[in-house]
Amino acid sequence: MIKSASSSASYSAENMIPFIDLAAQQKRIRPDVDKAIQAVLDHGMYIMGPEVQTLEDQLAAFTGAKHAVSTSSGTDALILCLMALGLKPGDGVIVPSFSFAASAEVMPCLGAIPIFAEVNPHSFTLDPARLNDALATANTAGINVVGIIPVGLFGQPSDMTAINQFADQHHLWVLDDAAQSLGAKREGQQVGQMAKATATSFFPAKPLGCYGDGGALFTDDDGLAEIAKSARVHGMGKNRYDYERIGMTARMDTMQAAVLLEKLKLFPEELQRRQAKADRYNSALKDIVSPQHLAHDATSSWAQYCFLLPAGVDRDMVQEQLKSVGIPSVVYYKMGIHEHAPYARYPVAQGGLPVTADLCQRILSLPFHAWIDDDTQDYITDHFIRIMRDLDQA
Ligand SMILES: Cc1ncc(COP(=O)(O)O)c(C=O)c1O
Numbered sequence: 087m088i089k090s091a092s093s094s095a096s097y098s099a100e101n102m103i104p105f106i107d108l109a110a111q112q113k114r115i116r117p118d119v120d121k122a123i124q125a126v127l128d129h130g131m132y133i134m135g136p137e138v139q140t141l142e143d144q145l146a147a148f149t150g151a152k153h154a155v156s157t158s159s160g161t162d163a164l165i166l167c168l169m170a171l172g173l174k175p176g177d178g179v180i181v182p183s184f185s186f187a188a189s190a191e192v193m194p195c196l197g198a199i200p201i202f203a204e205v206n207p208h209s210f211t212l213d214p215a216r217l218n219d220a221l222a223t224a225n226t227a228g229i230n231v232v233g234i235i236p237v238g239l240f241g242q243p244s245d246m247t248a249i250n251q252f253a254d255q256h257h258l259w260v261l262d263d264a265a266q267s268l269g270a271k272r273e274g275q276q277v278g279q280m281a282k283a284t285a286t287s288f289f290p291a292k293p294l295g296c297y298g299d300g301g302a303l304f305t306d307d308d309g310l311a312e313i314a315k316s317a318r319v320h321g322m323g324k325n326r327y328d329y330e331r332i333g334m335t336a337r338m339d340t341m342q343a344a345v346l347l348e349k350l351k352l353f354p355e356e357l358q359r360r361q362a363k364a365d366r367y368n369s370a371l372k373d374i375v376s377p378q379h380l381a382h383d384a385t386s387s388w389a390q391y392c393f394l395l396p397a398g399v400d401r402d403m404v405q406e407q408l409k410s411v412g413i414p415s416v417v418y419y420k421m422g423i424h425e426h427a428p429y430a431r432y433p434v435a436q437g438g439l440p441v442t443a444d445l446c447q448r449i450l451s452l453p454f455h456a457w458i459d460d461d462t463q464d465y466i467t468d469h470f471i472r473i474m475r476d477l478d479q480a
Contacts, residue, residue, distance in 0.1 A: 097412025103453050103462060105414045106291050110457035111356075115348050122344040135340030141347055142302075148350065149268075149278025151304035153311035156338035157318060160265040160287025163301035164192040164235075166336055167261050167283040170305075170313035171233060173198050178229035180220045180258075182212045183422035183434070184442045185237045189263045190423045190432075199229055202424040202434045205239075207441045208379035210392070210449075212236040214248035220435035221256065227433055233259040238267025238277060240378055240418070240451075241293065241360075241386040246272055246280040261285065265301075266389035268294055269357045273383045278304035288346060293360065293387040294353050296342040356456035360388040363458055367391050370467035374474050375450075390418055391454040394445065399477060401450060407473045413466050416451045 097103055112119070126135060138156055145154035157163040173179070175197030181190050183202040190200040203220040206213040217234070224231045234253055236244035246262065253260045264270075264277045265287035271277070278284045286292075288300035305311050313331070316322050321333030364386070368377050375393040380386055395401055405415050422442040424434050452466055 097465070099409050099412065102409070102412045102414050103466065104455075105416060105453045106455045107457060108290060108295070108455075110455065111349075111352070114457075115352060118348045118351075119345055122348050123341060126340050126344050132340050134337060135343070137340050137343040137347060138338055141338075141343040141350075144347065144350055145278075145302055145304070148353075149276045149284075149304050151278040151284070152306040153304065153308070154278075155303045155305075155311055155314050155318070156343060157301040157303060158336045158338055159299040160285060160289060160292075160301035161188045161192060162318070162334070162336035163285035163287070163303040164188065164261070164263060165195060165334075166314040166317050167285050167303050167305075167310075168192055168196055168198070169317045169331075169333075170310045171259050171261065171283065173232065176230070177233075178224045178231040178433075179233045179235055180217060180224075180231060181235045181263075181423075182237055182239075182442075183424040183439055184210060184419060184445055185239060185263070185423060186265070186419070187423055187426070188265070189235055189237050190429060194428075194432075199224075200423075200429070200432050201229065201231065202422065202429075202432060202439065204435055204437075204439050204441055205445065206245075207444070208376075209242060209245070209381060210239050210378055210445060211242060211244040212249065213441070214245050214252055216435060216437070217249070217252050219437045223433045223436045226436075229433070231256070231258060233261060235261045235263050236281075237263040237265075238270060240392050241267050241270055241389040242378065242380060242384055243267050243270050243272040243277055243280060245381065246275075250281065259283070265289075266292065267387055268292070269353060269387040271385045272381070277387075279306070282307060283310060288342065293356070293389050294346070294349060296345045296349070298339070298342050300338050300342040300346065302338075357385075357387055359456040360454075361385070363454065363456070363463065364388045364391055366460070366463050367452065367454075367467065370463075371470065374471060388454065390416075390451045392418060392449055392451045394448040395450055397448065399448075399474070401448070403477065404450065404473060408470065411469050413469060414453060417449060418451055419446060419449070421446055
């Protein structure tokens with residue numbers, strides 16, 4: 087067991103700090119969540135019960151989007167958006183390779199083609215300056231590119247003004263993958279308003295998470311919302327057994343909506359707390375690592391606290407040593423999506439993805455959530471700084 091000078095807690099490889107502490111949040115809302123779940127058990131409308139519509143109304147109010155459509159997961163929200171945008175087999179969609187697989191996997195699911203693009207080395211989000219390279223690659227391969235999926239990685243929205251401009255010039259739609267960035271803003275606009283369509287995830291570890299799988303999509307487009315709502319219930323028309331299109335089952339469970347309504351009450355405070363925790367990490371670590379750079383016009387929902395280790399540092403060794411003093415760390419992401427075998431046949435932007443390769447080598451993420459206390463954060467940063475100093479002197 088090792089103690090920090092600034093913390094009375096003892097941690098070790100057998101007694102690790104939680105990477106994300108969902109129990110700390112639950113303690114604050116448990117009686118209300120219990121009541122909300124009880125209410126669902128009492129009325130028994132497990133599918134599309136009243137909580138689902140209430141949640142959609144509140145999510146629309148929160149984001150400022152005209153329509154919020156709840157879904158069974160973030161991945162299904164992306165798929166429903168793509169169906170509503172009219173994606174066809176063989177169409178191409180530009181997407182960053184430095185992301186979670188779901189950002190790209192939704193294209194092959196619908197017979198379409200992800201075109202892997204580069205990210206910015208500081209913000210880690212889709213680089214508007216390299217979009218042309220992705221488009222050129224697709225053009226050369228004879229692929230008809232129809233849209234772009236930027237990803238609000240680790241909580242920070244992409245440079246949506248530049249991306250929307252590029253999209254307008256080339257007659258493409260933009261679908262914002264905001265699975266990690268709900269609650270963030272860019273140029274004063276909330277996530278949910280910055281693209282033709284936006285998809286988010288309520289996976290438990292997300293900034294706003296439920297107690298299972300869940301997601302939502304946002305749009306101002308009436309037609310798009312209508313198609314997405316129909317497609318999430320088997321392509322249903324006005325009459326339940328009247329099918330207007332091919333669809334699927336992608337509804338949010340009433341139980342999850344009930345949980346989310348309670349969590350949404352806490353969310354604005356949690357966003358502020360996340361920013362304060364990220365600021366604390368930044369000020370302790372900024373001289374020894376390169377934290378994800380937050381654009382001057384952006385806020386982040388800080389889904390993860392990520393930074394780049396200096397080039398040449400043995401990341402496995404750092405993780406090993408952190409673990410020995412009870413500090414978990416995670417690598418988001420070890421490989422670009424395009425490097426995984428199932429994606430090997432899809433095109434990569436001309437000029438390659440050297441930034442993605444570099445980030446995959448150097449990125450690391452430390453324990454982070456809205457309720458991590460100062461002592462625990464100090465314990466983590468004290469040990470991290472010591473480990474980095476020892477490695478430097480070795
Ligand atoms: C960037 C990104 N896109 C999409 C998803 C998919 O969300 P879900 O797990 O709710 O399907 C995730 C979830 O981890 C994600 O991080």
